[in-house]
Amino acid sequence: MTGKKTLPAEGQHAHRRDLRVFHGVEAWVFDLDNTLYPADADLFTQINDQIASYVARLLGISQDEAQIRQKAYYHEYGTTLRGLMVEHKIDPDEFLRHAHDIDYSALKPNPELRKAIAELPGKKFIFTNGDRPHAERTAEALGITGEFEDIFDIVAADLLPKPNLETYELFVQRTGISPVRAAMFEDLPKNLDAPHKLGMQTVLIVPPGTRDVFREDWDLEAEGTKHVDFVTEDLAGFLAAVGGAMRTLS
Structure with a gap:
C-alpha cells in the first residue's frame, strides 16, 4: 500500500543547513529516475508498467498479480530484477531492455539544470539502478549529456542494486572518488544511508510543492532520516545555491 510519510524534524529542516559545507566537494553523484527529472514526468510509472508486463508474461499471471509480485521482489531484494534473477534465473539484459x-517525450531540455551542474567544480556522475542506455536517453532528453564524467549503472554494479553498501563501495573503487569529498543526490531516503556512512554529503530530492516523501512504506527508514543532510524540491535551484555559496569561499 502506498503511504504518505513526513520526514522527522532533522529531515524537514535539513535544507536550512549551511550550504558552505559543500566547499571541497570534488565529486557530484546523481541518481537518475525522479532525481534528475521530476517525478511528475511519469517515466518511472512507465517503467513500472513495463516491469509488471514482463513479470506477468514470465509467470503467466495477470497484470494486477504481477504488480503485487513485483513489489514483493522489490521489497525483499532491492529491485524486481534482483528478485527475478535469484528466483527465476532470468536474463538481465532482456529484462532491462524491456523495462x-x-x-521519453515527456522530458524536455532543462537549461537551468544543465547550467547549475556545469558550474559545479569537479566531476559529475550518474549512479542508477537502471541501465546505461536508459540513463543516456534520459540525459539526452534533458540536454545534460555532456556534463557527466561517467554513468555507473546496474550492470557496472554487477547487478547488485542500491541501497547495498557493497554497490557504493564498488562505485567508489571504479571511479576513484574520495567519499568525504563527494555529494550524493537521491529521491529515496534509504539510498542515502550508505553514502552517508561513507562520508558523503547527502541530499534528498522530494516532489515539487511538498516536503513530504511519497513512496512505498518500505522506502522509508524506520529509524528516521539522520543520514539525510539536505532536503530540496528544486534540484536546479539547490545546485545553483550551492555553487553560489562555494564561490563566496573561493
Missing part, C-alpha cells in the same frame, strides 16, 4: 522500452 526501459518507454516514451
